[in-house]
Amino acid sequence: MAHFLLNEKPPSKVAPAQDSDFEIICEDNCGMTTFEGPPTFTLVPPLDLCVSTVTFNNWRTITGGNVANWPSPRTVIYWLEGNERDMTFSPEVSSISFYYSSSVQVTIEAFDTAGNLIARLIKPANFREPVYDEWDLVTVDVGANAIARLRIIGDSNQTGIDNFQVCRIVCPVANPQTCCKQMIEHKTQLVPPALIGDEFSPVIYTNVIEAAVEAVCPEEVMICGVLRKTITYDTILFNPETGRDGIFTGYQVQDEVPFQCMINREDANAGDTFYISGAAILCNVFARTDNIGKVQDPRDPENDLEVAWSFKEKDIVKVCVRKGTAPVPPQ
Numbered sequence: 001m002a003h004f005l006l007n008e009k010p011p012s013k014v015a016p017a018q019d020s021d022f023e024i025i026c027e028d029n030c031g032m033t034t035f036e037g038p039p040t041f042t043l044v045p046p047l048d049l050c051v052s053t054v055t056f057n058n059w060r061t062i063t064g065g066n067v068a069n070w071p072s073p074r075t076v077i078y079w080l081e082g083n084e085r086d087m088t089f090s091p092e093v094s095s096i097s098f099y100y101s102s103s104v105q106v107t108i109e110a111f112d113t114a115g116n117l118i119a120r121l122i123k124p125a126n127f128r129e130p131v132y133d134e135w136d137l138v139t140v141d142v143g144a145n146a147i148a149r150l151r152i153i154g155d156s157n158q159t160g161i162d163n164f165q166v167c168r169i170v171c172p173v174a175n176p177q178t179c180c181k182q183m184i185e186h187k188t189q190l191v192p193p194a195l196i197g198d199e200f201s202p203v204i205y206t207n208v209i210e211a212a213v214e215a216v217c218p219e220e221v222m223i224c225g226v227l228r229k230t231i232t233y234d235t236i237l238f239n240p241e242t243g244r245d246g247i248f249t250g251y252q253v254q255d256e257v258p259f260q261c262m263i264n265r266e267d268a269n270a271g272d273t274f275y276i277s278g279a280a281i282l283c284n285v286f287a288r289t290d291n292i293g294k295v296q297d298p299r300d301p302e303n304d305l306e307v308a309w310s311f312k313e314k315d316i317v318k319v320c321v322r323k324g325t326a327p328v329p330p331q
């Protein structure tokens with residue numbers, strides 16, 4: 001039967017390898033090594049595969065040899081002496097996958113930290129003369145972070161693996177939306193004054209809220225914002241066409257009211273990034289005209305009209321944040 005290592009013998013002394021010598025790829029909640037990088041016949045050291053440190057017990061690299069059609073050219077790992085090899089995981093992993101090539105049947109067994117067998121697979125020999133060029137994928141998935149040790153049963157110098165990947169189930173990190181509420185009471189001066197009474201349009205108003213994260217302090221997110229107000233009403237203005245005062249409808253006055261509030265976040269640290277996830281007027285407590293007086297009716301000098309010289313309003317605004325960078329809206 002052909003061997004991975006033909007008639008050669010590995011050197012009696014091999015320079016120690018480090019995990020930095022090996023190609024390691026991190027992706028999502030998984031880590032994989034292709035075993036590329038170190039010299040051939042290197043004893044594989046413990047490798048930090050992104051989510052777990054894997055200890056390979058007396059596995060060796062082989063570059064070239066009686067091997068072809070590598071999953072990732074040109075290095076795989078195998079063992080000499082005995083018919084089985086183990087590898088351990090710290091912390092435990094939920095799934096393991098790799099490619100194997102073997103001239104004998106291969107048994108894969110997974111154990112938990114207590115040594116209990118939690119998964120067992122049997123795979124057929126796939127060697128075809130004259131070289132090891134058939135590589136089949138094996139996946140062991142137990143659905144929980146429970147695999148502490150993996151045993152591969154094959155044969156010395158006749159079983160090898162490549163592209164070894166481990167994955168862990170990672171709970172998503174909660175990123176709650178937290179909010180502050182602030183009461184804003186403000187009086188806007190109406191100049192010229194608003195005409196009030198049944199014959200005139202009611203005074204109407206619209207509000208738009210804008211908010212930003214001003215600063216992030218330990219446990220606190222500081223919010224600053226402005227409430228932009230537009231008040232529309234009827235009033236008396238000079239009419240250049242007639243050369244005298246007249247009734248003008250739809251006149252607008254704009255005003256801005258600044259506000260601040262503070263949001264308690266236990267996960268906030270100075271320098272963290274937060275973004276505004278929502279800002280709205282939660283409630284209008286009241287909105288009314290104020291400072292009522294009288295002015296002469298331009299249509300009838302002997303008649304007075306009731307006017308309001310200010311508009312008084314109380315609102316409750318609510319601003320919410322999330323940690324991180326604001327998501328980009330879909331195109």
